[in-house]
Amino acid sequence: MTDQRPQYGELATPEEQRRAAGLPPLSEVAPPPPPMTPVPSSVEAAGPKRAHPVDRFATIGLLAYGLVNIVITGLSYLDLPQVMNQTMDILGIEGEFTNFAQGRVWGTVAAIVLAVGWAITAALSIRRLRSGRLAWWVPIVGAxxxxxxxxACIAVPMMNDPAFVSYLTSVAK
Structure with a gap:
């Protein structure tokens, strides 16, 4: 019997390699199915969505305006009795704001609410911008x-001030 294996230095054909490994010949084996590649859906094929540049500009502009607004308004709320006196003068209410203790507490609370509200609004806006969704409306709704x-925070000391309550009762008559 002759040795059908390739000799040293000879290249073995795929058929000879299979026979040496004890596998059946290629003619007896069904070809493997072609590998399946997933077909991307229309959304995946387009890639990640990008927000329109106008949306990005509007969102950032509204957030910047809001930041300036909360800094100015928040600082004025830290001296709420002064703001209340000015408001009463504008409305034509006689007398002065005298509810100083509640005015300082609720003015500070209002300033903190402004800052926290802006921070949450900015975080949500940036999150939507990064995901490519429209975000211009988030600063408006947040504001x-x-x-x-x-x-509501400002109304608490205002509704407990005698001069303001007197004005409300005179208007209600």
Missing amino acids: VVTMGVVT
């Missing part, structure tokens, strides 16, 4: 919600 809470 409305924050100012609603701040208004």
Whole structure:
């Protein structure tokens, strides 16, 4: 019997390699199925969405405006009795704001609410910008919600001030 294996230095064909490994010939084996590659959906094929540059500009502009606004307004709320006196003068209310203790406490709370509200709004806006979604509306909604809470904080000392309550009762008559 002759040795059908390749000799030293000879190259073995794929058929000879299979026979030496004890595998059946290629003619008896079904070809393997081609590898499956996932077909990207239309969203994946387009890649990550990018926000429109106008949206980015508007969002950043609104956040910058809001930051300037909360710095100026927040500092004035730290001296809420002075702000209340000016407001009463503008509204034509006679007398002065005298609820100083609550005015200082609730003015500080209002200033903190302004800062926290802006920080949350900025974080949500940046998150939407990074994900490529429209974000221009987030600073507007954040400002409305924050100012609603701040208004409630300011209303507490105002509604407990005798001069303001007197004005309300005179208007209600």
